[in-house]
Amino acid sequence: MQALTNRSRAVSRKPLSFWESLYLPAILKGMMITFKHIFTKNPTIRYPEQKRPFSPVFRGLQVLNRDEQGRENCTACGLCAVACPAEAITMEGAERQPGEEHLYREEKYAAKYEINMLRCIFCGLCEEACPKDAIYLSETFAPANFTRKGFIYGKEELLIPNPITEPEAYALAKGGRVTV
Amino acid sequence: MTVLQIDILLLIEKLVLIAIIVFASLGIALYTTFAERKVAAILQDRPGPERAGPFGLLQPFADGLKLIMKEEIIPSHANKGLFILGPALAMTAALMSCAVIPWSSSVELFGRKIDLQIADINIGILYVFGVVSLGVYGIMIGGWASNNKFSLMAALRGASQAISYELAMGLSLIAVLMIGGSLSLKTLVEQQMQPGALWNIAYQPLGFLIFFVCALAECNRTPFDLPEAESELNFGYHQEYSSMKLGFYLFAEYVNMIMSSAVMACLFFGGYDIPFLDEKTLSPNVAAVLGLLALLTKIVIFLFVFMWIRWTIPRFRYDQLMNLGWKKLIPLALFNMLLTGFFILMKQEGTWQSVTHLFNK
Numbered sequence: 001m002q003a004l005t006n007r008s009r010a011v012s013r014k015p016l017s018f019w020e021s022l023y024l025p026a027i028l029k030g031m032m033i034t035f036k037h038i039f040t041k042n043p044t045i046r047y048p049e050q051k052r053p054f055s056p057v058f059r060g061l062q063v064l065n066r067d068e069q070g071r072e073n074c075t076a077c078g079l080c081a082v083a084c085p086a087e088a089i090t091m092e093g094a095e096r097q098p099g100e101e102h103l104y105r106e107e108k109y110a111a112k113y114e115i116n117m118l119r120c121i122f123c124g125l126c127e128e129a130c131p132k133d134a135i136y137l138s139e140t141f142a143p144a145n146f147t148r149k150g151f152i153y154g155k156e157e158l159l160i161p162n163p164i165t166e167p168e169a170y171a172l173a174k175g176g177r178v179t180v
Numbered sequence: 181m182t183v184l185q186i187d188i189l190l191l192i193e194k195l196v197l198i199a200i201i202v203f204a205s206l207g208i209a210l211y212t213t214f215a216e217r218k219v220a221a222i223l224q225d226r227p228g229p230e231r232a233g234p235f236g237l238l239q240p241f242a243d244g245l246k247l248i249m250k251e252e253i254i255p256s257h258a259n260k261g262l263f264i265l266g267p268a269l270a271m272t273a274a275l276m277s278c279a280v281i282p283w284s285s286s287v288e289l290f291g292r293k294i295d296l297q298i299a300d301i302n303i304g305i306l307y308v309f310g311v312v313s314l315g316v317y318g319i320m321i322g323g324w325a326s327n328n329k330f331s332l333m334a335a336l337r338g339a340s341q342a343i344s345y346e347l348a349m350g351l352s353l354i355a356v357l358m359i360g361g362s363l364s365l366k367t368l369v370e371q372q373m374q375p376g377a378l379w380n381i382a383y384q385p386l387g388f389l390i391f392f393v394c395a396l397a398e399c400n401r402t403p404f405d406l407p408e409a410e411s412e413l414n415f416g417y418h419q420e421y422s423s424m425k426l427g428f429y430l431f432a433e434y435v436n437m438i439m440s441s442a443v444m445a446c447l448f449f450g451g452y453d454i455p456f457l458d459e460k461t462l463s464p465n466v467a468a469v470l471g472l473l474a475l476l477t478k479i480v481i482f483l484f485v486f487m488w489i490r491w492t493i494p495r496f497r498y499d500q501l502m503n504l505g506w507k508k509l510i511p512l513a514l515f516n517m518l519l520t521g522f523f524i525l526m527k528q529e530g531t532w533q534s535v536t537h538l539f540n541k
Contacts, residue, residue, distance in 0.1 A: 027493055031488060034488065034492040037223050037225055041225075043225065044227050046227070
């Protein structure tokens, strides 16, 4: 049979010489190897303080977008839910009442919008499907949780902070991700 | 004032010294566990414990607290008395060996000359051997009382290993004693301290090597940690132990490490001798403090080597262990003894001819 790699080698069954059977040369050699590792830089990222920089096209947690005046973009059309291959998105639409024009951009909005983060595969198809630029994937990822329920993200978790009242939080949530 | 013909001040002095040395050993052992984790981390390119306190310095206390808070489990089929005796014996034996180690020369306090050694008995090193062999009972009793086959196997391994390696250790020691001519550790150290005298390592490199390997085996350290082999015997003799009883076993291992480092420093590396410095030119108190620091430095270096070895090489197989002990180390130690005897004879008689003449007589 032809070998897959040329790295296979027959095991040497030669009995150890006296010097070898003292194990000392081999042990000293091994100890020099570990000694060298004292001086190597360690690659640890100390997580809560330091974060691993993601690629600019990283697809993380979904964010529900607002426009410049702080109004929600989503019209609860359901295209994202249809596009979702994992069926992670559910929503309920509602009609905008007079006096709510500063909250919702169009006449219809999502009263309830939930993404199950345990189902979501972060493929980004919802972002591609959205005609209103209302949902896009951010640079963060879903943190650990104690319950399964905790992974069903509602509007409180998903909605981006208001750019007018909380500009810093908005900028942080928006991040520098490149959308294609 | 005297009680039973003993100066009461001497009694107080010794009691204080015992308390200080025992607590200091425990404190150092506490931080040795931390150092172990830190050294392991550094050798494996990771940062190690660094969250508890500055640089993780409170980590050993967190570990200790965790052990104390754990549930105390005594298996229902275990022999309860022996089960508790095991870790107690291991710990006691480990701490007892610090009695004869000369930590430094003497200090003068309150008009008294205080030796920084609990007891300078004339059979010092034999006492250490005796107590260390007692430590094996800790493992054996613990393993047997657990009523668990893994524990029992580990206990058997531990006992046979300790007995095998004590032989080679004793034989390599004889060569040192032939040079020193005394069993008292203090005398041995003072001989190495004399101006012009070299440390014993210069005369006994092979003896030191054998002693060091045997010390590793006696402390159940990798590559000789067969009694607690995590991967084969599920932690061996302390498998059934929990809470602080487990803590005692783990702790005894570190105390043993410190003590064997101290003994090695005393026997081969001049104990509290500071290299290239004549202690007699300093005032006795300064010399004692510097000597203590010198001994501690040597101990720390030994501890580092212990850890360095642990995180470098894997465990020996059992037959390899026995082969190394009986077929390699004991003959080597005997050879070393003969060689030393020959050189001592040569030095006494002066020339080669006179030595051969002795044999022809």
